[in-house]
Amino acid sequence: MSAITGVFHFNEEPVSVETIESLMQALQKYPADDVRVWQDRFAFLGCRAQWITPESREERLPYYDERQKLAITADAIIDNREELFDRLRIEHSRRRGMTDSELILLAYLEWGKEAPQYLVGDFAFMLWDERQRLLFGARDLSGTRTLYYVRHPRRFAFCTVMDPLFAIPDVKKELNESWLAEFLMIPIILDTIDVHSTVYRGIGQVPPGHSITVEDGKLSLQRYGTLAAPVGKLKLKSNGEYEEAFRSVFQEAVTSKLRTYRRVGASLSGGLDSGAVASFAAVPLRKEGKSLHSYSYVPPSDFVDWTSKSMMADETPYIDEIVRHVGNISHSHLDFAGRNSFEEMDDLLGLMEAPYKFFENSFWIKGILEQANKDGVGVLLNGGNGNYSISWGPALDYYARLLRKLRLLRFYRELKLYGRNMRIGRSRLLPIVGKMAFPVPSRASNPSPDVPLLIQPDLAERTKVFDKLKNHNVGLTESSMDEFEARIDQFENLSILNHQGTSSTKLSLRYAVRERDPTSDPRVVRFCLSVPVEQYVQNGIDRALVRRSTEHYLPDKVRFNLRVRGVQGADWIHRMKPSWGAFRDELHQLCRDPGASHYLNVSQIKESLSRMGSSPKPECAFDPNARLLMQSLIVYRFVRQFSS
Structure with missing residues (x-):
């Protein structure tokens, strides 16, 4: 895991020492084990x-291969190393200590610009x-690591983060109104x-899943693959065979992400996804003589859970049950007393380099990474995309499909069993x-009248932002997408992947802890997409495959x-009372x-302020007016830099 940067001059002028020093100095806010530069004309x-x-401790980046005349700088952890060793016919004596950057270079020598499609990992x-x-x-298929760039007639420059690029001559800090208009118009995360x-x-x-080529002064981007690449439907003989196949693929993905010379951690909730990740990680770690360090966010002790009976803001009973059952887990419940979304806003803006929307969870996502860093954790596992891969299985959408196809015998049988399990009458x-x-x-x-809009109407009009967004499933209009379509969208929609990868990259750089999600591993995603839907909804039980x-x-x-x-996030308003x-x-x-x-819908902000009052109830945590107020302040603090 690294912060990488570089400059290339089209007119073959040398890159100045001042530019190099400015770029590297701008990256000094991120901790590092090694800092190097490479320059050639x-x-x-x-x-x-x-x-x-383990291999990264011997890695010297940037790396230059004198014989092949190739130089590389990389922010990469490659997971399918053994597969690549075999494909590239690498001698066994060279495999153990080979760094991931060397492996990428060898893949490039073998496959050229097609090389990224053979790589599995975060890179x-x-x-x-x-x-x-x-x-x-x-950039990898999931977009877990960012890569920004600027292109001018005389030069091209890139970096893991944006701020250092302002050290490049002629690069000015100017607001992109079109980007901001989309951010303000979209009411969801x-x-x-x-x-x-x-x-x-x-x-x-x-973008995620894209390669970039700069040649003869021209820049081109090409999509080299997708997480949801078609693999055909898997046809096995029994439930047991599907379960065994799942365990095999998932175990391979989890184990490949445990590769660190430091400790391994996991974000643990009380659900199936993070629980499965933790349980599949604990066994191989035990064989290595390591334990899994897990972390769970819990609300403060004075919070009264106001959510419905079908929801739980504090999952401690389920978390503790997982920890006891799995074993080999050193667990921490973290309530981050005294911290809230308002007090941490400026720090998050500096980290994200842009406005952000995950304010309800921002302080504890940061807090878990802080604690993991203190505990010497190098890899922090999570199950962020599990709802659409390993634990997918939307019962009602499946039953709607059965009814639409007039598969009535199966429909009535499943609906009866589902009603019994959920205690709901047919x-x-x-x-x-x-x-x-x-x-x-x-x-x-037009946007739904039930959605309060943060964007200033004139900005919306001059950027034509609603026309850009109206055919996208972004919460502005009623969605016609069912869970079958939403599942594919989750893994093919680059904006979703980009959103997830941006926050993960920037937070992990601050704390030198790499977040890794086996549930979005391409091998897992493609396997799960190949499994028949009947394995996911069965006998009136949703998410059936992972449960079995x-x-x-x-x-x-x-x-x-x-x-x-x-x-x-049910407690964010409770935390903000002071x-x-x-x-x-x-x-x-x-x-x-x-x-x-100029940017914000001030009349709507005033109305939302009036609705929330001077002391809102914790139950307003998911009120769109409360969310609008927080987002308006985040954007306000960010855009003020352009008027100073």
Whole structure:
């Protein structure tokens, strides 16, 4: 894991010492085990390396292969090393200590620009091919590592983060109104749908699953693959065979992500996804003589859970059950007393280099990484994409599909069993499933009136942002997408992947802890997509494959928990009570600032302030007006830098 950067001059002028020093100095805020630069005439590469894997301790980046005339700088952990060793016919004597950057170079020598499609792991890299006189790089399929760039007539520059690029001559810090308009218009957690641009005009980014080539002064981007690459439907003979196949693929993915000379950690909730990750990690770690260090966020002791009976803000009973059942886990419950979303806003803005929307969870996501760093953890596992891979299985959507296809015997049998399991009568279920099976087409041409919009109307009009977004599933209009379509969208929609990877990269750089998600490993995703839907919904039970496959891995209390789901962020308003006065005062200041009204819908902010009052109840945590107020202040603090 590293922060990488580089500059290439098209006119073959040398890269100045001042530019190199400015770029590397701007990266000094990130901890590093090794700092190096490489320069050859008009090309410069730099790396501020954080050693995570055993091999990385011997890695010297940037690396130059004198014989092949190739130079590389990389932010990479490659997971399918053994497969690549075999494909590339690498002698066994060279395999053990071979670094991931060397492996990428060998893949490039073998497959050229097709090399990224053979790599499994988390990576962003750039290499200089002196013989071909081109720069080539790529970002992994999930977009777990970022790669930004600027291109001017005389030069090309890139970096893991954006701020250092302002050290490049002629690169100015100018707001990209089109990006901001999308951010403000989209009411859900997603930032934008544009995966090529950024909040800064002139700074672009390589999208997930794309390669970049700079040759003869021209820049080209190409999508080399997708997480949801078609693999055909898997046809096995029995439930047991599907379960065994799942365990094999998932174990391989989890084990490949344990490769660190430091400790291994995991973010643990009380659910199936993170529980499965932890249980599949604990066994191989035990063989290495290591234990798994797990971390769970819990609300403060004075928080009263206001959520419904089907939800649980504090998952401690399920978490403790997992820890006891799995064993070989050193667990920490963390409540981060005294911390809240308002007080941490400036730090998050500095880290993210842009406005952000995950404010409800921001302080504890940071807090877990801080604690993991203190505990000497190098890899922090999570199950972030499990809902759409390992634990997918939407019962009602499946039943709607059965009804639509008139598979009535199976439909009535499954619905009866589901109603019994969920304690819901079929008379209540039938109308719900019927509407899902035969929905009334929606022809919304304007945003839903139920969604309070943060964007200033004139900004929306001059950027034509609604026209850009109206055909995308971003919460502006009623979605016609069912869970089958949403699943594919989760793994093919670059804006979703980009959003996840951006926060993961920037937070992990700060704390030198690499977040890794086996549930979004391409091998796991493609396997799960190949499994017939009947394995995921069976005998009236949703998420059936993972429930069956984790027998002995997870306690039955977790495996057969059908009616209670954990909910995160329910306590953010409760935590902000001591800061609510200061929060309101700053919002009133925003409403008086003429600069804010250039971007923000001040009249809506005033209305939302009135609705929330001087002391909102914790139950307002998911009120769209409360969310709008927090997001407006985050954007306000960010855009003020452009008026100073």
